[in-house]
Amino acid sequence: MLSRSQLLQNIKKLLISQGFKTSDIYDQGSFDIVARKNLQILLLKTFQNIDSINEQNAYEMKQLANIFLASPIIIGEKSRNGLLEEGVIYERYEIPSIGFETLKNMILYGEYPEILADRGGYFVKIDGNVIKQYREEYSMSLKDLASLAHVSRATMYKYENGIVRANTETAMILEEILNTKITVDIDLLTQPQKEDITYSDDVNDLSKLGYGVISTNKSPFDAVAKMKSSDKHSPLITNVEKNRSEKTLKRMAIPLKDLSMVTTSEPIFIINNDKIKESIGTVPVIKSWELKEFENSEELLKIIKERKEN
Numbered sequence: 279m280l281s282r283s284q285l286l287q288n289i290k291k292l293l294i295s296q297g298f299k300t301s302d303i304y305d306q307g308s309f310d311i312v313a314r315k316n317l318q319i320l321l322l323k324t325f326q327n328i329d330s331i332n333e334q335n336a337y338e339m340k341q342l343a344n345i346f347l348a349s350p351i352i353i354g355e356k357s358r359n360g361l362l363e364e365g366v367i368y369e370r371y372e373i374p375s376i377g378f379e380t381l382k383n384m385i386l387y388g389e390y391p392e393i394l395a396d397r398g399g400y401f402v403k404i405d406g407n408v409i410k411q412y413r414e415e416y417s418m419s420l421k422d423l424a425s426l427a428h429v430s431r432a433t434m435y436k437y438e439n440g441i442v443r444a445n446t447e448t449a450m451i452l453e454e455i456l457n458t459k460i461t462v463d464i465d466l467l468t469q470p471q472k473e474d475i476t477y478s479d480d481v482n483d484l485s486k487l488g489y490g491v492i493s494t495n496k497s498p499f500d501a502v503a504k505m506k507s508s509d510k511h512s513p514l515i516t517n518v519e520k521n522r523s524e525k526t527l528k529r530m531a532i533p534l535k536d537l538s539m540v541t542t543s544e545p546i547f548i549i550n551n552d553k554i555k556e557s558i559g560t561v562p563v564i565k566s567w568e569l570k571e572f573e574n575s576e577e578l579l580k581i582i583k584e585r586k587e588n
Contacts, residue, residue: 279355280378285324286310288378289353293320296385301540304533308338308496312348312540318467319348319541328354328368328375334495336371341492344475345502345513346541350374351466353381365391366400367464374466390463393446401443403462404452409438412456427451475504483569487578489514498533502543505575513543519550519566524558531559544582556585 280288286303290311293300298313298320305324313320321343325331331352343350352375355361357368362377369375376391383389394401413423424434427448436442437452444452449461477490484491489503503514515538517530527547538545547554547563557563562585564578572578 279326282324282326285326285353285355285378289322289324289381292382292385299540302533302536304498306496307498308335308342308494309350312346312537314540314542318469319346320467321346321348321350323350323352323373325352325354327356327358328352328362328370329358331370331373333371336373338494338496339373340371341475342494342497342502345492345504346543347469348541349467349469351376351381353378363395365389366393366395367391367466368395374464376466384465384467390465390467392461392463394443394464398445400446402446402449403440403464404437404444404449404460405462406438406440408458408460409434409452409456412458413438423452423455426455477506483566483572484514487572487575489575498530498537499545511575511579513541514546515541515543516546516548518548524551524554527554527558531561534561535559544579546582556588560586562586 282305286305290300290303293313298315301312303311309321309323311322313322321339323331323339339350342348350373352370352373354375354377362368364377364379365383366380367374367376380391392402413420420434420438421431424431427434428451429448433442437444453460475490475492478493482491484503488505488507490506491501491503493501499515500518501516503516505511515534517527517534527549534545537543545561547558547561548566548569549563550566552565554563562582564581568581569578
């Protein structure tokens with residue numbers, strides 16, 4: 279079994295070999311690595327045992343994935359029930375969780391899993407249109423097909439209308455009856471359907487400019503902010519005033535810049551210290567008092583642009 283460090287290195291090598299731009303490895307937060315290829319962004323977390331993720335980390339990972347329009351994926355070696363099987367998806371807190379070989383098959387060969395492990399066994403999603411097309415072609419009623427597949431008419435109706443998943447045994451029987459593939463591959467690399475983002479209830483200077491703000495506890499930055507009214511502006515990732523030394527801030531600027539390049543977001547510091555000039559490294563600095571004076575987001579973005587160019 280691979281260590282987490284080995285697993286992370288293998289993931290990074292795999293992604294780079296296929297043209298992904300990857301971040302550095304951050305192995306203490308709600309994600310370990312971010313990767314981007316064109317408009318496709320992956321937010322990845324690794325565990326030897328995928329049951330190690332807790333609800334808080336999973337929640338933050340899903341929130342960040344929504345902000346960055348990324349696909350969150352957990353990659354591991356085993357669960358409490360044993361080694362992760364190739365081609366099978368195990369969900370943890372609604373985040374798809376897979377083994378390295380499953381990731382490798384998707385990245386290298388475009389082979390996507392179709393089996394979901396859940397309580398009670400293995401399940402697949404059925405393409406109801408295929409069932410309906412073949413059933414009508416062979417002049418079969420729902421009851422006729424249900425009888426052949428050893429399920430109820432109500433269950434067959436749910437399969438045909440995409441209401442429930444089928445267990446793998448039933449799916450195999452249906453494929454034998456209809457002599458065609460009816461299961462649906464699950465493309466984990468495609469951006470999932472966007473969910474509502476739960477922003478902080480705190481009313482702060484960024485929220486007054488129209489940003490929704492998420493404070494993070496398990497990430498290399500303190501907060502991420504996104505315009506509520508539009509997706510045209512890049513998200514902001516920021517470290518905020520916490521009486522940190524300039525030396526510490528310089529060290530924090532490195533992951534801030536690194537992650538901004540992969541997630542196509544804007545990195546900034548929001549601090550009070552007047553001794554610090556307009557940037558730390560190449561990351562723009564916005565003073566807290568300046569932020570209070572901006573009347574809209576355009577003024578903030580203009581200052582960020584000027585300080586980046588300088």
